[in-house]
Amino acid sequence: MTARVGELWSAVVRWCIDSEQSTRSAGILRILLVILVWARWAKDMRYFQDITPFGFAFMTAFYTATCLMLVGLFTRLSSAAVGILCMTIVYYLGFAVGHEPWTHHHTRLLAHAAMLAAFMPCGKSYSLDRWLEVRRAERAGRSPSPERGNIWALRLVALQLSVMYVFAVIDKLGEGFMSGARMQHYLLHYYTGSDMPDSAWLEPACLAFAWTTIVLEAALAIGMLSSRGRRWLLLPGLFLHGAFYVLLSVSTFSMTVWALYVAYFEPDEVHDAIDRLHGQGGPAINRSA
Amino acid sequence: MVEADAADSSQGRDPRLVRTLRASAFLVLLAAMLAGPICQQVLEMRVGYLRGWTMFSGRGLGDMDVNFYQVLDGERRALAWGAMLRDDDRKAKRRREVRHGRDPLSRVILSNRDIGRVARDLCKKLPPGAELHADTRTARKRGWSRVRVFDVDLCSTKGRKALREKPTRRKGARRR
Numbered sequence: 001m002t003a004r005v006g007e008l009w010s011a012v013v014r015w016c017i018d019s020e021q022s023t024r025s026a027g028i029l030r031i032l033l034v035i036l037v038w039a040r041w042a043k044d045m046r047y048f049q050d051i052t053p054f055g056f057a058f059m060t061a062f063y064t065a066t067c068l069m070l071v072g073l074f075t076r077l078s079s080a081a082v083g084i085l086c087m088t089i090v091y092y093l094g095f096a097v098g099h100e101p102w103t104h105h106h107t108r109l110l111a112h113a114a115m116l117a118a119f120m121p122c123g124k125s126y127s128l129d130r131w132l133e134v135r136r137a138e139r140a141g142r143s144p145s146p147e148r149g150n151i152w153a154l155r156l157v158a159l160q161l162s163v164m165y166v167f168a169v170i171d172k173l174g175e176g177f178m179s180g181a182r183m184q185h186y187l188l189h190y191y192t193g194s195d196m197p198d199s200a201w202l203e204p205a206c207l208a209f210a211w212t213t214i215v216l217e218a219a220l221a222i223g224m225l226s227s228r229g230r231r232w233l234l235l236p237g238l239f240l241h242g243a244f245y246v247l248l249s250v251s252t253f254s255m256t257v258w259a260l261y262v263a264y265f266e267p268d269e270v271h272d273a274i275d276r277l278h279g280q281g282g283p284a285i286n287r288s289a
Numbered sequence: 290m291v292e293a294d295a296a297d298s299s300q301g302r303d304p305r306l307v308r309t310l311r312a313s314a315f316l317v318l319l320a321a322m323l324a325g326p327i328c329q330q331v332l333e334m335r336v337g338y339l340r341g342w343t344m345f346s347g348r349g350l351g352d353m354d355v356n357f358y359q360v361l362d363g364e365r366r367a368l369a370w371g372a373m374l375r376d377d378d379r380k381a382k383r384r385r386e387v388r389h390g391r392d393p394l395s396r397v398i399l400s401n402r403d404i405g406r407v408a409r410d411l412c413k414k415l416p417p418g419a420e421l422h423a424d425t426r427t428a429r430k431r432g433w434s435r436v437r438v439f440d441v442d443l444c445s446t447k448g449r450k451a452l453r454e455k456p457t458r459r460k461g462a463r464r465r
Contacts (some may be wrong), residue, residue: 008375095338143403167326167342181432185349193395
């Protein structure tokens with residue numbers, strides 16, 4: 001029994017902090033995060049919107065850091081800067097200064113992910129840093145350093161998503177949501193107005209939607225962490241967030257979750273899949289290249 | 290891990306120190322990640338910037354579901370009032386008196402004052418001698434509030450006065 005607990009503990013520690021894998025997932029996530037950061041905040045970051053020295057400095061830093069992070073130049077530094085800027089936007093300008101739209105859940109999730117990206121080896125793939133390394137290696141007549149790194153921060157992104165799902169489910173375990181009434185409220189708020197349709201289907205349909213959401217979110221929280229679960233839950237998860245996007249007003253939330261799903265997959269599997277996509281042989285061909 | 294150690298060693302770093310720092314950072318960030326939702330949702334404490342994941346928990350709260358009835362010669366008939374006013378709203382330049390939903394032609398009622406405004410528009414459309422009654426319920430976190438019934442003619446002075454009165458709830462009142 002003790003031995004089994006020990007084995008389990010070792011496996012957990014290995015998964016959390018001792019995993020050395022491909023950096024392509026981190027590279028992909030880096031690019032997607034910058035696009036999402038721009039989609040959410042760039043429209044609020046134009047010089048004429050805050051003509052103060054702080055505003056000028058902040059916006060200059062924002063565009064410099066995000067541009068560098070997107071192309072992957074000085075990636076460690078630029079991703080750290082983007083993480084700090086995003087956290088500043090949410091926790092200082094949002095919560096402390098009081099710009100309410102920047103305190104919403106979708107902005108917090110995005111800021112947390114951007115901050116975690118700063119701890120990833122996200123410049124080792126799909127970046128100018130990588131390109132420069134390849135050129136240096138060619139000149140020196142050696143093979144470039146492998147696209148590998150410790151992915152503990154990528155694990156934290158996966159855990160962040162699961163934590164979000166768990167607490168979203170906890171929030172829904174109240175009388176209002178479980179009875180389907182909250183779904184009726186959303187229907188009223190977004191679609192019908194106060195003259196709700198008089199249909200016998202309405203209450204059962206809202207009840208079914210409510211329970212589907214609860215069960216699916218609970219399953220995603222746990223199931224997406226296992227490879228067998230991902231096989232069954234990826235499409236329902238993508239569909240759920242797609243539905244949120246087209247049915248409600250969730251801003252960048254759905255796209256952020258879609259992007260962060262990359263973190264649930266084992267980076268070596270993603271690497272192999274990309275290789276196969278490019279016709280570069282079967283699994284594991286590039287692991288030690 | 291062996292690979293990680295080798296990489297750290299080759300870069301002149303103490304693998305054990307690096308691993309300890311990494312583990313510490315992992316735990317600190319994980320704790321920070323959990324602190325907000327545990328404080329807000331489990332311990333029900335409101336601590337500064339520590340927030341939970343309660344997406345959409347406030348959306349739509351306070352909105353009212355309202356049924357209007359036409360009462361004529363003792364016969365009570367539910368009105369599809371949204372559709373009745375929709376054409377007017379579409380034509381009218383002014384339609385900002387009552388807050389509209391995401392769909393700009395759906396009216397979202399938030400208060401008895403809003404009910405009065407909608408009633409005023411509906412009264413113009415009723416046949417002579419007809420009365421306008423209503424029942425309402427409000428979206429709350431725990432579901433719908435109890436139904437409030439207005440069994441007086443909302444087109445009359447008495448009805449308008451009833452809208453200004455504090456709620457008197459009828460237990461077990463039924464909707465249409």
